[in-house]
Amino acid sequence: MTRKEQIHAAIYNAAVDAGFMLYAGHNGVQDKVMVKDLLDEDTPHFEITFTGTDYLDMNVHAEGVGEHAMIE
Numbered sequence: 001m002t003r004k005e006q007i008h009a010a011i012y013n014a015a016v017d018a019g020f021m022l023y024a025g026h027n028g029v030q031d032k033v034m035v036k037d038l039l040d041e042d043t044p045h046f047e048i049t050f051t052g053t054d055y056l057d058m059n060v061h062a063e064g065v066g067e068h069a070m071i072e
Contacts, residue, residue, distance in 0.1 A: 020035050020036060020039075021038060022035060022036075022048075025045075025047065032047050033047065033050075034046070034047055034048070046064055047063040048063070
């Protein structure tokens with residue numbers, strides 16, 4: 001399995017398990033990653049960002065969520 005296939009599988013499994021989809025939104029001149037909840041249509045779409053310099057200190061931030069999850 002290629003690295004691209006591994007990444008695709010991880011995103012696919014997370015999206016199916018949690019019931020969400022990712023899409024590119026536009027914010028001025030910069031695109032942003034947006035999340036749409038597929039299980040609760042009342043949840044507004046929200047932005048998600050990834051910060052860090054490499055996979056060892058990667059953080060995922062969801063707009064409007066006080067805590068962030070460390071990817072391990």
